[in-house]
Amino acid sequence: MDMAYWEPEQTIDHLNDYFAPPYITLAHLFHAPDRWEKKTGHHKQYQIQYVCRGTAIYEIEGNAYTTNQGDLIIHRPYENHSVATVPGQPYSCISIVFHFGDRRLPSEELYGNMHRFGPFSDHPIDDWLQQIVMHYHQPGVLHQMECQRLLLHTLAEAAKSFKLNNLSPIQRKNAATLMHVKNEIQNRYNEDIRLKELEQVSGLSRNYLCKLFKEEFGLLPMAYLTWLRIQKAKELAVQSNLSIGEIAEKVGYADVHTFGKMFKKKTGMSLSRYCSTYYMTEGSRSQLP
Structure with missing residues (x-):
């Protein structure tokens, strides 16, 4: 069941192993075929896209980002975005879609207008995101709680990165x-x-x-x-x-x-x-x- 494009409130009754936010509706490792691209569209939830290998051009609300291995993209609900891979270059990424129920993440306070963070190739985030994918596909509350823990750690580290970039x-x-x-x-x-x-x-x-x-x-x-x-x-x-x-x-x-x-x-x-x-x-x- 693909809930990544649903309204947040529509997903909660289907997430039987979740009892509090963040609610994760998709977590997978994606190996893109050559010349793959995603046309402009939007999610109704938050999305993380983490580059494991290769290069892709990510455009969010008219801002273009060249993303390479270790780069982390976060975009908010209803932000128009598109993705295009580089022909001839293998591209793999981890995609995680999530929401906070009827609450909103204070994105402006945490991230300002930033969408790209990293690179995190040599940071624990690289391992955290891989673990999220692994746990997400295992049944039971414990595995989903582990996903939530790791996701919150990742979001906090991205916020620290934003803070560091905006220091005097x-x-x-x-x-x-x-x-x-x-x-x-x-x-x-x-x-x-x-x-x-x-x-x-x-x-x-x-x-x-x-x-x-x-x-x-x-x-x-x-x-x-x-x-x-x-x-x-x-x-x-x-x-x-x-x-x-x-x-x-x-x-x-x-x-x-x-x-x-x-x-x-x-x-x-x-x-x-x-x-x-x-x-x-x-x-x-x-x-x-």
């Missing part, structure tokens, strides 16, 4: 500085990093650095360091045979007891308890259809 020169400079600080933390999370060092790396005062970093990433710099160490410790715990003491050292803690107290305070459980919970979860997941 000073904001852009600060964004680059903050990313440099974040990379410094990621590259040295297993060292004894001090906030003073991050001040020197950024060239910003301590208070200003902390204010900007939290606005951009949601955590203060040292809180982000702690969060990152926890993630790395979890990875090592389930992917290696290292002892807790060795893991503590790998993530920057000389004293295993200090590490243990920090981990339990932040996660609510010990690392060994986390491991047993993880393996129980993985065992249950393997029984799903």
